[in-house]
Amino acid sequence: MASFWSLLTLYAGLVFLQLAQAQATCNLSPRIAEQLRSLLSPRSEVVLTSNASFATDFVQRFSVNRAPSFVVAVKPASAADVGRVVRYASQNNVPFLATGGGHGYTWSLSRLQCGIDLDLSSFDSIAIDNAANTMTIGGSALSDNVTRALYAAGKELPVGMCTCVGFTGFTLGGGIGPYSGLYGAASDSLISAELVTGTGQLLTVSKTQHPDLFWGLKGAGFNYGVATALTFRVYPATNGGQAVVTNMIFPGALNGTVWQVLSAFFGNQPKELGLALSVGYQEQRGGMVIIVGFVYAGPEAESTALLKPFLDLNPLNLQILNTPWEDVPEVIVYGATRAGCQKGAQFVPYSVNLYKVDVPNLINVVGYMQTTLAANATLRSAIVTWAQYAPYGFQRYADDSSAFPYRAATAFVQINAFSPSAEQVPALDGFARELRDRFQRGSGSRSLETYVHFGHGDETPAAWYSARKLPRLQELKRVYDPKSLFSWYNAVPVRRDYW
Ligand SMILES: Cc1cc2nc3c(=O)[nH]c(=O)nc-3n(C[C@H](O)[C@H](O)[C@H](O)COP(=O)(O)OP(=O)(O)OC[C@H]3O[C@@H](n4cnc5c(N)ncnc54)[C@H](O)[C@@H]3O)c2cc1C
Ligand SMILES: *[C@@H]1O[C@H](CO)[C@@H](O)[C@H](O)[C@H]1NC(C)=O
Ligand SMILES: *[C@@H]1O[C@H](CO)[C@@H](O)[C@H](O)[C@H]1NC(C)=O
Ligand SMILES: *[C@@H]1O[C@H](CO)[C@@H](O)[C@H](O)[C@H]1NC(C)=O
Ligand SMILES: *[C@@H]1O[C@H](CO)[C@@H](O)[C@H](O)[C@H]1NC(C)=O
Numbered sequence: 001m002a003s004f005w006s007l008l009t010l011y012a013g014l015v016f017l018q019l020a021q022a023q024a025t026c027n028l029s030p031r032i033a034e035q036l037r038s039l040l041s042p043r044s045e046v047v048l049t050s051n052a053s054f055a056t057d058f059v060q061r062f063s064v065n066r067a068p069s070f071v072v073a074v075k076p077a078s079a080a081d082v083g084r085v086v087r088y089a090s091q092n093n094v095p096f097l098a099t100g101g102g103h104g105y106t107w108s109l110s111r112l113q114c115g116i117d118l119d120l121s122s123f124d125s126i127a128i129d130n131a132a133n134t135m136t137i138g139g140s141a142l143s144d145n146v147t148r149a150l151y152a153a154g155k156e157l158p159v160g161m162c163t164c165v166g167f168t169g170f171t172l173g174g175g176i177g178p179y180s181g182l183y184g185a186a187s188d189s190l191i192s193a194e195l196v197t198g199t200g201q202l203l204t205v206s207k208t209q210h211p212d213l214f215w216g217l218k219g220a221g222f223n224y225g226v227a228t229a230l231t232f233r234v235y236p237a238t239n240g241g242q243a244v245v246t247n248m249i250f251p252g253a254l255n256g257t258v259w260q261v262l263s264a265f266f267g268n269q270p271k272e273l274g275l276a277l278s279v280g281y282q283e284q285r286g287g288m289v290i291i292v293g294f295v296y297a298g299p300e301a302e303s304t305a306l307l308k309p310f311l312d313l314n315p316l317n318l319q320i321l322n323t324p325w326e327d328v329p330e331v332i333v334y335g336a337t338r339a340g341c342q343k344g345a346q347f348v349p350y351s352v353n354l355y356k357v358d359v360p361n362l363i364n365v366v367g368y369m370q371t372t373l374a375a376n377a378t379l380r381s382a383i384v385t386w387a388q389y390a391p392y393g394f395q396r397y398a399d400d401s402s403a404f405p406y407r408a409a410t411a412f413v414q415i416n417a418f419s420p421s422a423e424q425v426p427a428l429d430g431f432a433r434e435l436r437d438r439f440q441r442g443s444g445s446r447s448l449e450t451y452v453h454f455g456h457g458d459e460t461p462a463a464w465y466s467a468r469k470l471p472r473l474q475e476l477k478r479v480y481d482p483k484s485l486f487s488w489y490n491a492v493p494v495r496r497d498y499w
Contacts, residue, residue: 025094026114029071032094036074036116039084043077049117058119059140062164062340063105063347065425066457068097068112068488075119079194079202079228085118086226087200090485097488098226100140100166103340104489105347108457112488120166123228128153134191136231139168143329151241151326155234158186161276161387162340163329168230172221173453174404176412178274178295178328181390182238185404187218188397189233197225198481216476219403220452220465223473223492224480238272243325244296244303247334248315252288255279255366256359261309262388263357266410271392272297273306276333279366279384281373288370289316293333297325339418346419348382348428350436351454353409354443361442368438372431378424379431382417384439403473405466406451413439414454433458455490464490 025032029048037046047054049070058073076082089096096116097109123138126149133155137146144163150156158179160170167175167186175186183189192206195217203225205214216224250258265275277292292310296303300322304311311318321331329337365384373380394407406412415435417428433456440448450456452464465473473492477484484494 026071029114032092032116033072035092036072036085036088039088040074040081041077043122044081045075047073049073058117059099059102059121060343062101062103062343063345063349065105065346065348065419065422066107066110068109069114070097070117071114073117073119075121077122079196082118082120082196082226082228083200083202085116086196086198086485089116090198090200090483095488096485098139098222100169101142101164102343103162103165104169104453105349106455106457106490107349108455108490109488118226120168120226120228125229128155128234130154133234133236134231135234136229137167139166139226139228139230141167143167143170147326147329150234151237151324153234154237154241156237156241156325157189157232157234158183158393159329161329161332161337163337164341168227169222170453171230171232172217172219172227174219174406174451176387176389176451178276178332178389179297179325180393181269181271181274182297182393183235184393184395184397184407185219185402186232187221187402187404188393189235190214190218191231191233193217193221193227193231194229195225195227198483198485213476213480215401216403216473218401219405220469220473220492222489223486224476225486237325238297239299241325243323243328244294244298244300245319245321245323245328245331246294246296246303246307247317247319247321247332248292248310249317250290250292250313250315251285252290252366252370254313255288255290256363257313258290258292258310259357259359259362261313263359264309265388266357267391269388269390270306271390273303274389275387277386277388278333278336279369279386280382281369281380283377283380285316287374288366291333291336293336295328295332346422346425348417348419348425348432349454350415350432350456351450352413352436352439352443353406353445353449353451354411354413354439355409356442356444357411358442358444361438365435365438365442369435378427379417381419382415382428382432382435384435385414385416387412387414403465403469405469406449409449409451412451412454415439452490457490459490461491461493465492 120140
């Protein structure tokens with residue numbers, strides 16, 4: 001008992017210290033701003049977030065629900081300046097977060113209060129070496145900008161479903177999209193990174209320089225530092241850069257058949273074919289619908305032949321678009337992912353990886369959604385999305401080639417809701433979590449596994465990183481971020497007994 005009470009006292013003391021520290025940072029913000037200004041090169045910018053120019057000149061967040069809060073925002077002009085900010089924050093115990101595209105949405109970010117926003121906007125360069133098949137980008141270049149530059153150069157790389165995310169943030173967590181069927185995660189094509197670590201050093205990290213850290217950057221990178229630049233291997237565009245996007249809508253009544261057909265693709269999906277589907281309640285159709293979007297990196301005739309089992313189900317709507325691959329994220333699933341570019345959302349995210357298609361369980365989930373959503377309109381913004389990319393790309397790289405732990409996952413399920421207001425967040429949260437748990441029961445994995453970028457923040461570190469990779473990631477933490485400065489975004493814990 002004695003040890004219980006002393007532990008409790010110690011814990012209460014720690015909580016108090018943290019609160020006191022956060023409070024102190026909030027109050028000291030003008031001084032922090034002054035001190036940073038005096039440390040940084042003249043082209044850097046420093047503002048208080050209370051200054052109106054913060055909202056117009058700095059990157060704003062996609063989700064403002066359970067978001068981090070900042071008192072000072074800084075735009076370092078150079079990698080040396082990034083190092084100065086990191087060392088200043090470390091020495092003065094001020095929390096900070098690097099901001100790339102501002103699209104990270106895990107609720108774990110809300111633990112950061114009254115911090116420094118390290119806005120990487122000055123690092124937005126993109127340079128492609130056509131002959132060498134490489135691309136170097138700055139730490140804030142956006143997915144859309146990267147995609148368009150690659151397409152214009154006749155190259156390609158896996159990009160995600162949302163054009164507005166930072167391509168560096170995306171890559172540091174793995175980075176998955178339709179062309180992962182061909183090339184694996186975006187991080188599998190990483191050649192090197194320029195990184196300011198938690199010890200304030202500027203390192204070049206690659207297969208030959210700090211190879212241990214290079215391994216960890218590919219899937220868990222935001223735990224170790226601020227990447228000012230990344231260099232990738234890129235590939236000549238498949239099929240001359242032309243893709244076929246096929247969108248279909250099925251009524252909920254057909255869900256069992258759709259899952260059945262889908263399960264036939266599972267595990268033997270051609271590498272050129274990616275699919276995204278979304279399951280939700282459509283008021284105008286009076287019930288559940290399944291909307292499927294396919295992308296095929298090849299000729300339309302081949303795509304149509306492959307999709308025959310779906311076409312034979314007579315979808316309520318069919319759309320076939322021949323499109324440059326750069327436009328795929330804009331048009332797949334009827335352009336639904338464009339909503340992901342709107343800043344300021346009250347986002348409620350959950351996710352679970354699937355390792356099999358459990359048809360009876362999926363029918364149960366859809367039935368539960370139908371019953372609940374028919375009775376309660378408040379919850380109808382909750383949508384299930386399902387991304388399924390061919391295994392070929394992921395299997396090109398061995399499991400131990402990087403920290404990315406989901407090569408065997410065949411579907412990444414997300415249950416996401418855009419809450420119309422902060423008041424409705426708790427109801428949507430409860431419903432979305434219940435759906436996550438129901439999907440998990442048929443996932444083919446005993447414990448919850450979640451792609452780190454899609455996580456809610458309530459999962460365990462083992463769910464994000466896998467128990468087999470965590471010890472190595474924790475060892476890297478001790479070396480490159482011993483003070484846990486990078487601990488806000490679904491983080492690798494330093495302590496072993498955390499999980
Ligand atoms: C609508 C939507 C759709 C998405 N679709 C996909 C998808 O299809 N596939 C996929 O893989 N992901 C997808 N994501 C997830 C996305 O990849 C992550 O949210 C990613 O973190 C976004 O990076 P960001 O720079 O925009 O975010 P930020 O919020 O700026 O950063 C997120 C985290 O990464 C860190 N970070 C960002 N840049 C750097 C840097 N240069 N150096 C070090 N750390 C950095 C931040 O400090 C923070 O911890 C989607 C997200 C949204 C909102
Ligand atoms: C707000 O920021 C702008 C741009 O950095 C600066 O010129 C201005 O002086 C700031 N205003 C205040 C009140 O600090
Ligand atoms: C992206 O491209 C747009 C349009 O060319 C440009 O205005 C913007 O500065 C670029 N931003 C980033 C972060 O890459
Ligand atoms: C889903 O499919 C099953 C099996 O065909 C069917 O019994 C059920 O009614 C369908 N669900 C909905 C919501 O239509
Ligand atoms: C809908 O669900 C929410 C949350 O569970 C609840 O507060 C609300 O009363 C429900 N509305 C109806 C009409 O059942």
